[in-house]
Amino acid sequence: xxxxxxxxxxxxxxxxxxxxxxxxxxxxxxxxxxxxxxxxxxxxxxxxxxxxxxxxxxxxxxxxxxxxxxxxxxxxxxxxxxxxxxxxxxxxxxxxxxxxxxxxxxxxxxxxxxxxxxxxxxxxxxxxxxxxxxxxxxxxxxxxxxxxxxxxxxxxxxxxxxxxxxxxxxxxxxxxxxxxxxxxxxxxxxxxxxxxxxxxxxxxxxxxxxxxxxxxxxxxxxxxx
Amino acid sequence: xxxxxxxxxxxxxxxxxxxxxxxxxxxxxxxxxxxxxxxxxxxxxxxxxxxxxxxxxxxxxxxxxxxxxxxxxxxxxxxxxxxxxxxxxxxxxxxxxxxxxxxxxxxxxxxxxxxxxxxxxxxxxxxxxxxxxxxxxxxxxxxxxxxxxxxxxxxxxxxxxxxxxxxxxxxxxxxxxxxxxxxxxxxxxxxxxxxxxxxxxxxxxxxxxxxxxxxxxxxxxxxxxxxxxxxxxxxxxxxxxxxxxxxx
Amino acid sequence: xxxxxxxxxxxxxxxxxxxxxxxxxxxxxxxxxxxxxxxxxxxxxxxxxxxxxxxxxxxxxxxxxxxxxxxxxxxxxxxxxxxxxxxxxxxxxxxxxxxxxxxxxxxxxxxxxxxxxxxxxxxxxxxxxxxxxxxxxxxxxxxxxxxxxxxxxxxxxxxxxxxxxxxxxxxxxxxxxxxxxxxxxxxxxxxxxxxxxxxxxxxxxxxxxxxxxxxxxxxxxxxxxxxxxxxxxxxxxxxxxxxxxxxxxxxx
Numbered sequence: 066x067x068x069x070x071x072x073x074x075x076x077x078x079x080x081x082x083x084x085x086x087x088x089x090x091x092x093x094x095x096x097x098x099x100x101x102x103x104x105x106x107x108x109x110x111x112x113x114x115x116x117x118x119x120x121x122x123x124x125x126x127x128x129x130x131x132x133x134x135x136x137x138x139x140x141x142x143x144x145x146x147x148x149x150x151x152x153x154x155x156x157x158x159x160x161x162x163x164x165x166x167x168x169x170x171x172x173x174x175x176x177x178x179x180x181x182x183x184x185x186x187x188x189x190x191x192x193x194x195x196x197x198x199x200x201x202x203x204x205x206x207x208x209x210x211x212x213x214x215x216x217x218x219x220x221x222x223x224x225x226x227x228x229x230x231x232x233x234x235x236x237x238x239x240x241x242x243x244x245x246x247x248x249x250x251x252x253x254x255x256x257x258x259x260x261x262x263x264x265x266x267x268x269x270x271x272x273x274x275x276x277x278x279x280x281x282x283x284x285x286x287x288x289x290x
Numbered sequence: 291x292x293x294x295x296x297x298x299x300x301x302x303x304x305x306x307x308x309x310x311x312x313x314x315x316x317x318x319x320x321x322x323x324x325x326x327x328x329x330x331x332x333x334x335x336x337x338x339x340x341x342x343x344x345x346x347x348x349x350x351x352x353x354x355x356x357x358x359x360x361x362x363x364x365x366x367x368x369x370x371x372x373x374x375x376x377x378x379x380x381x382x383x384x385x386x387x388x389x390x391x392x393x394x395x396x397x398x399x400x401x402x403x404x405x406x407x408x409x410x411x412x413x414x415x416x417x418x419x420x421x422x423x424x425x426x427x428x429x430x431x432x433x434x435x436x437x438x439x440x441x442x443x444x445x446x447x448x449x450x451x452x453x454x455x456x457x458x459x460x461x462x463x464x465x466x467x468x469x470x471x472x473x474x475x476x477x478x479x480x481x482x483x484x485x486x487x488x489x490x491x492x493x494x495x496x497x498x499x500x501x502x503x504x505x506x507x508x509x510x511x512x513x514x515x516x517x518x519x520x521x522x523x524x525x526x527x528x529x530x531x532x533x534x535x536x537x538x
Numbered sequence: 539x540x541x542x543x544x545x546x547x548x549x550x551x552x553x554x555x556x557x558x559x560x561x562x563x564x565x566x567x568x569x570x571x572x573x574x575x576x577x578x579x580x581x582x583x584x585x586x587x588x589x590x591x592x593x594x595x596x597x598x599x600x601x602x603x604x605x606x607x608x609x610x611x612x613x614x615x616x617x618x619x620x621x622x623x624x625x626x627x628x629x630x631x632x633x634x635x636x637x638x639x640x641x642x643x644x645x646x647x648x649x650x651x652x653x654x655x656x657x658x659x660x661x662x663x664x665x666x667x668x669x670x671x672x673x674x675x676x677x678x679x680x681x682x683x684x685x686x687x688x689x690x691x692x693x694x695x696x697x698x699x700x701x702x703x704x705x706x707x708x709x710x711x712x713x714x715x716x717x718x719x720x721x722x723x724x725x726x727x728x729x730x731x732x733x734x735x736x737x738x739x740x741x742x743x744x745x746x747x748x749x750x751x752x753x754x755x756x757x758x759x760x761x762x763x764x765x766x767x768x769x770x771x772x773x774x775x776x777x778x779x780x781x782x783x784x785x786x787x788x789x790x
Contacts, residue, residue, distance in 0.1 A: 079587055141617070144624035152611075152626070182379035185342050190393035190445055191369035200396050205383050232573075232613030232621075241710070242584040242612075245577045248739045250716050281383050283427030 069249075073256050076243050080253075083239030084260050090156055090235060091222045097161030098221070099214075102168030107198065109169065110176055120169070127166035132224050135159045140231050156228035164221050171217065175209035176202055208284045215272040219265055236260060292351075293318045293480055294449055299338050299348035301331070308334045309345065310504035316449065321481045323491040323512075326501035327527065332484040333376075335501070336451045339482065340371045353448055369397065372442030372450040377458050378434040380426040380441070386413060387422040390441045397445070412440040416470050432463030436470055443474075450474065452483040488531055492516060500524045570606040570764075572597045573627035575615040577710040580735035580788035581633040581754075584612075593631040595784045596650065596775070603771035604764075614709070616683045619643050622759050629764065630757040633729065635685040637752075645760045647768050649753030650776060655686050656733035657746040658726050660719055667725075667746035674699050676724035679714035682707040685752055686727035715740060734789055 109120035127135070140155040150158065179202055187197030226237035234242075240257045244250050292315035301309040308331040316322055324332050337343035339350055341357050341364050350357045357367055381389050390409035394400040400408070413419045416436035426434055435455055442450060452471065456464045468490050475481060475494045485491065491498055492512050499509040500521070508521045519525050574593060576582045582591040589610045601608035611627050618630040622644055635653075636646045657673065659665050667673060674694060680687035687707055694700035706723060708714040714726045715736060725745075728736070729752075733744050756772070758765055775781050 082587070137620075140626070141620040141624045144626070149625060152613075180377075180379070182375055182377055183381065185337075186373075186375060186379035186381065186441075188342060188365075189340055189368055189371070189373040190441065191365045191397040192393065193365045196396055200392060201381055205381075208383060230614050230617060232611050232617070234612065238612075241577060241712075242587075244712055245579060245583045245710070246585055246739075248712065248716075248736075250712065281427075282425040283382050 069252050072247070072249065073252060076247075076253070076256075079239045079243060080236060080256060080260060083234060083236035084264060086233065087222065087225045087235040087261075088264065090153070090160065090225045090228055090233070091218070093157045094160035094164055094221050094225075095218050097157060098164030098168045098217070101162065101165035103172050103203070105165060105169035106172035106176060109173060111194075124166045124169055127163050130163070132159065132163055132227055133230060135163055136227060136231060152228075152231040152233055156225075156231055156233055160221055160224060160228070164217060167217050167220075168214065171210045171213035172206055174213070175206040178209060179205050205284075208279060208281065211272065211276050215269065218268055218272070222265060222268065223261070292316055293320075293353060294339065294482070295349070295351040296335075296339070297349040297351070299335065299345045299350070301334055301338060301343065301345045308504055309338065311348070312501075312504070312506055313348075314499065314506065314509065316480060316482060318448075318480055319478050320497060321475045321479075321495045322483070322497045322499060323495040324482070324484045324499045324501055325486070325488075325491065325527070325531070326507075330501045331504045332501055333453050336373070336453050336482065336484060339449075339451060340368050340373055342373075365397070369393075369445045370448045372439075372445060372447035374435070374438050374442055374450065374452045374455045376454040378426070378431075378438045380434055380437055382426050385423050385425055386418060386429065386437045386440075389426070389437055390444045393441070393445050408444060409440070412444045413437070415443060415473075416440045417466075430463060431459045432466045435459065435467045439467075439470055439474075449480045449482065452481065452485065454484050454486070456485065456487060486531060486534075488516075488528075500527065502527075567605065567607040570597075570601055570604065570608050570629065571611055571627040572608055573611045573613060573618045573621050573630040574632045575618065575710075576610075576612045577712060578615075578633055578732060580731070582631070592651070592784055592788050593633060595787070596781075597631050599775055599780055599784075600768065600771055603774065604767055615681070618757065622757060625759070628758070628762070629768070633732070633754050634757050635729075635752040636755050637685065637688070639688075640757070643760075644757045645762060645765060647756040647758065647765065648772055649755045650772060651731070651754040653729045653731045653752055653754065654750050655689060655748040655752075656728055656730040656744045657748070658715075658718075658728060658733050658736075658742045659724065659745050661741035661743050663724070663743075663745070665724060665745060670748060671699070673725070673746075674704075677704045677706065679706045679708060679718055679723040679726045680728070681711045681714060682709060684711075684729070685750065686729065689748065689750065690727060711736070715742065718742075731789065 105120050105123060108116050112120065136156060136159040139150060139159050140152060143150060183201055183205070184197055187201040192200065225235055228235055229238040236257055240253045244253050247253070294316040297313050299309050299312040312335060324335065326332055334343055338345045341350065345358060348358070352367060353370060355362060355367060357364065381392065384392060387406060387409045390412050391405040394405035394408055395402065410419055410422060413422050416439050418433060418436050418440065421429060421433060429437065455471070456467050459467065464487070468487060471490065472494050495512055497509060498512050498515040500507045500515070502523060508515070508519060508524045515524065516528065519528065574582045576584050576589055580591055581593045582589065584590065594610065597608050597610070611621070613621060615632060618632055618634070619640065621627045622630055636649060657667055665676065678690055680690060687705070690700070690705050695702055695705060706717065708717070711726070711728055711732060714723070717723050718726050719740065730747060736742060756768060758768070
């Protein structure tokens, strides 16, 4: 037992390095997904008819593909079109674009639940559509979508080990590298599980705190359970 | 010259003809009340005035500018027209003071401090300066509507539109909103109100428009409209209303 | 927690993340991107985040001979050939056996190592294999995409001598061996050289060897300009003491 703890302790720097990569991957993917997702949501709600259709197909395709397929297409498939993207950026693109399809749904739902009168009110005091979107709809939509967003974040975090397939040394890959020479899969996988678990709850807690800071009467964002 | 001139406004939603050629003018200082059965296009008419629902044909001339012309900067023009909504439409994520100040900050590019000073002044006008830091969810219906009025006033409009401002309120809260509206009228604000408050119409307005099925049936000073309306339908509507709302 | 502090935190985090993206060093020498799957001791593995093993040391020597800077790209074994053709890597050194199937997709250097297929069992197992067909009695594990797995598929499953369910495929040999030691498998088929390596770490034994005489070689793209240079360098290295040293370091 003590020997196992020492063994884990010895390998901790490598595992933490992998965990940092996992967090970088997750945060960057989520940010990309947020920007693209918001855009897709807005275009799908307010865009011209064919753009709406296009966005619908975008969501539909990305949500219908396994993440590994998306990663492989970007990393191994795009070079045949002359687009050669490094592994880490490919992983961020893959995880981020896939997430954008899900985030678009979350934001679209949130925007739709905000009444038309809010837009009318914004326009009536002289804001143009963009300002109304930016200062009236988006701040409310973000609050409404925080629970869904938190959920999506944890999904991306839990999918980040798939970046291993592109050779990215995130947590799980670092773990496997250690197992190869130590042959102690149980100890290492368990340690990885604990690190993922802690990361998961750290971010969960962080988002709850953010929710509390930005909480406004009338919106329930931080579920205190 | 009239402050607002509506000329032959027509508007349909699909096959449903909502406004069928409405024309009238509003002079500076006028308080005009539009009455009529529900579904006769009163709210739509107000939304035509500030182009939230652009008319299919006709002209909306505000302070000399025809808003239906292409190339008109609607955002600029709408600042001249304040609007108060039936269901308040306050920005739920903002405190009362920010609801009033947001237009000043984001449209007029005022500094935060300056915008807040003006917002407090407008909240004082509606008697809510003490509640400036509350969120809409923490205000009563009457208070919400008064914030809504202050928000519209903050942009220094030439004309105020009221879209059934009291119909979503509990009876005991209606008075405070009507008082604010009455004070505004006394200050000389030009107002176009859709309302069922006959008391307000009688005592504050200088002209009443009775609309039905997308048309103006009859218009005139309140005394004439209430005491001897020319049109039969005006008579029967006012009769029904007084029964419903227990008018004087 | 107040809002401005939170905003500051988010800004710092984003700046840090963006910098970490672009924090790559610059190189003067031409880079040789070597793909591998560092989960295959004694040929390739990591120790304290450094790449080690016969292939990795050979790559270093090769880099010196070619006057190129070697950069290791660690990935799935199955990804190596796609990565070559997608120009993500220049060569693959991953104890890769030359096969006809692979030759259709990539080119190979001259061979640098020769192995057979070992059938391994837990040390306390009393399974006996006297001829190849005895294997049909058992469940066998193999790393997916390896010669061993392909061998079982071609010679037993495709010929209906074995049920499909008797061959379990794993991402790496580690999972296969672990699963065998956990009692879920009878045997594992693995390159004889790797069997030697694993014997040092786990209670396993080689109970049968299928003489395949396969060759490990460096895989290259079919249009690669490097083939001549690599073959020349490889010939020199294989004759040198450096090569003997490398082999002694990992296999006794």
